Amino acid sequence: MRTQPLPEWDEGLTRIPYWIYSERQVARDEQDRIFAGPTWNYLCLEAEIPDGGDYRTTFIGEMPVIVVRGKDGEVYAFENRCAHRGALIALEDGGNAEDFTCVYHAWRYDLEGNLKGVAFQNGVNGKGGMPESFCMEAHGPRKLRTATVCGLVFGSLHEDVPPIEEYLGEDILGRIERVLNKPVEVIGRFKQALPNNWKLYFENVKDSYHASLLHVFFTTFRLNRLSQRGGVIVSEDGGHHVSWSAIDPAEAKSQDYSAEKLRSDKEGYRLADPTMLNGVDEFGDGVTLQILSVFPGFVLQQIQNCLAVRQVLPQGVDKTELNWTYIGFTDDTPELRRMRLRQANLIGAAGFVSMEDGAVGNFVQRGIACAEDEKAVVEMGGAGTETVNYRATETSVRGFWKAYRHLMGI
Amino acid sequence: MMAAEITYEQLSALNAAYGASIDDDRLESWPEFFADDCLYKITTADNQRQGLEAGMVYADSKGMLHDRVTALREANVYERQWYRHITGTPLIVGRGDDGVTAETPFLVVRVMRNGQSDLFATGRYLDRVVAGADGKLKFAQRIVVCDSNTIDTLLAIPL
Numbered sequence: 001m002r003t004q005p006l007p008e009w010d011e012g013l014t015r016i017p018y019w020i021y022s023e024r025q026v027a028r029d030e031q032d033r034i035f036a037g038p039t040w041n042y043l044c045l046e047a048e049i050p051d052g053g054d055y056r057t058t059f060i061g062e063m064p065v066i067v068v069r070g071k072d073g074e075v076y077a078f079e080n081r082c083a084h085r086g087a088l089i090a091l092e093d094g095g096n097a098e099d100f101t102c103v104y105h106a107w108r109y110d111l112e113g114n115l116k117g118v119a120f121q122n123g124v125n126g127k128g129g130m131p132e133s134f135c136m137e138a139h140g141p142r143k144l145r146t147a148t149v150c151g152l153v154f155g156s157l158h159e160d161v162p163p164i165e166e167y168l169g170e171d172i173l174g175r176i177e178r179v180l181n182k183p184v185e186v187i188g189r190f191k192q193a194l195p196n197n198w199k200l201y202f203e204n205v206k207d208s209y210h211a212s213l214l215h216v217f218f219t220t221f222r223l224n225r226l227s228q229r230g231g232v233i234v235s236e237d238g239g240h241h242v243s244w245s246a247i248d249p250a251e252a253k254s255q256d257y258s259a260e261k262l263r264s265d266k267e268g269y270r271l272a273d274p275t276m277l278n279g280v281d282e283f284g285d286g287v288t289l290q291i292l293s294v295f296p297g298f299v300l301q302q303i304q305n306c307l308a309v310r311q312v313l314p315q316g317v318d319k320t321e322l323n324w325t326y327i328g329f330t331d332d333t334p335e336l337r338r339m340r341l342r343q344a345n346l347i348g349a350a351g352f353v354s355m356e357d358g359a360v361g362n363f364v365q366r367g368i369a370c371a372e373d374e375k376a377v378v379e380m381g382g383a384g385t386e387t388v389n390y391r392a393t394e395t396s397v398r399g400f401w402k403a404y405r406h407l408m409g410i
Numbered sequence: 411m412m413a414a415e416i417t418y419e420q421l422s423a424l425n426a427a428y429g430a431s432i433d434d435d436r437l438e439s440w441p442e443f444f445a446d447d448c449l450y451k452i453t454t455a456d457n458q459r460q461g462l463e464a465g466m467v468y469a470d471s472k473g474m475l476h477d478r479v480t481a482l483r484e485a486n487v488y489e490r491q492w493y494r495h496i497t498g499t500p501l502i503v504g505r506g507d508d509g510v511t512a513e514t515p516f517l518v519v520r521v522m523r524n525g526q527s528d529l530f531a532t533g534r535y536l537d538r539v540v541a542g543a544d545g546k547l548k549f550a551q552r553i554v555v556c557d558s559n560t561i562d563t564l565l566a567i568p569l
Binding site for chain 2: 093186188189191192194195217271272273275276326337338341342345349350351352355358359
């Protein structure tokens with residue numbers, strides 16, 4: 001429920017008012033309308049909960065959530081909040097459980113989140129206890145809908161959320177299937193605490209314009225230049241995107257970068273050990289980079305053979321938790337696994353090409369400290385949110401705001 | 411020098427020199443603390459416990475360590491910052507023909523250009539130290555196991 005109106009946003013998608021990154025009311029509305037709205041939120045990998053009773057704790061927006069594999073093999077998810085006094089039910093990142101018992105007063109829940117036991121319900125020595133009218137079925141944490149696609153587990157708090165395949169659309173789904181086409185396993189987990197609003201990070205993910213300007217490492221080694229063959233796919237509602245590129249022989253002749261003398265074009269920069277970048281075309285289509293986002297906070301990343309999923313979680317207006325899960329396939333050869341481990345130097349908090357993303361959101365957050373009424377300019381590639389076959393565009397950033405404003409009603 | 415002769419004092423001196431090379435911004439000398447055949451990895455206690463092998467930094471050649479330094483100097487963008495390494499007493503946990511294995515706790519304070527100082531990382535180094543032909547001690551392996559699973563903002567300078 002909106003307790004106070006937000007400022008006016010009377011312009012189109014090419015202007016982003018800075019109050020959207022700092023107003024507390026915005027964060028409250030986002031929890032209700034975005035994260036608890038008709039959206040699918042990434043929860044975990046199926047590979048992390050393979051057996052009955054396996055669970056992970058995570059969040060939808062700022063709401064704590066338990067996601068668990070039931071004994072029937074189905075995936076269940078429910079709010080990590082005891083129906084009694086509101087304490088967290090599960091305190092670990094994950095594990096295996098027969099059931100969940102709140103530590104505070106030992107109220108017990110089954111793997112589907114149903115309240116199954118109330119300590120001393122009938123009192124002690126015939127005294128005290130819950131009234132006879134107390135009905136366990138009427139109490140419990142909120143339950144989520146869950147959906148799995150290609151081993152990814154998503155959850156939704158909304159009754160009218162469309163089926164996951166429809167939510168993603170054919171283009172996005174196809175690009176997920178392209179990468180996650182066989183069983184995966186986790187090879188590392190890392191958290192990054194970002195000192196900025198969550199939207200600044202999610203926009204950064206969707207921003208194909210900045211990639212080769214801020215991240216010199218990519219540019220110099222011809223991993224991701226705008227003049228490579230590539231494009232940006234934006235879903236119908238704007239919320240999801242794919243930015244991809246592939247090696248283009250014509251690129252070698254392109255002079256676009258050197259003509260502009262950009263900071264990121266470092267002639268003569270060479271690696272002492274270029275084998276770090278050794279890779280194989282494991283998906284067989286020459287695509288060396290595919291960054292895919294699912295609204296409101298999921299990223300699937302393929303940079304050569306370096307595969308990871310990222311979960312973007314808000315923490316108030318000016319902090320974000322970024323969860324990295326590095327993955328490989330269960331059938332990786334030792335050689336391929338070693339390539340993934342070495343290429344992982346490109347990503348994460350210390351990544352040669354992603355380190356800057358941890359800081360740049362904070363540069364914006366600090367820059368706009370006294371600019372609530374000013375606006376960002378998002379006009380590269382025009383004003384639309386369409387799919388295009390080039391990447392010097394902000395079409396997917398505008399797409400994000402299209403989906404966001406629709407749900408937020410602004 | 412025989413591996414069996416490597417002493418606590420020598421390990422402490424090695425750790426002190428290692429920390430100083432980073433904290434004094436002499437990063438170009440940092441790869442020289444490693445053997446040519448080496449593994450340097452930064453991970454977390456959770457990953458280490460669960461046997462998850464990926465690192466935030468994963469360098470299995472000395473060339474990759476040089477590339478880290480070159481990238482920091484030439485490519486990567488990060489706000490000016492410094493570290494202060496406080497390295498504890500090494501615990502020698504094993505001796506082999508070619509060196510010792512040791513665990514050494516560390517604290518790293520990060521000082522930002524605006525003056526903000528934070529306890530950036532704590533953890534332990536899981537080291538395999540070998541003596542070169544010239545008698546100099548080198549890390550054949552340094553696994554940096556951070557106690558926390560979270561890195562604030564970014565990790566640019568090595569730990």
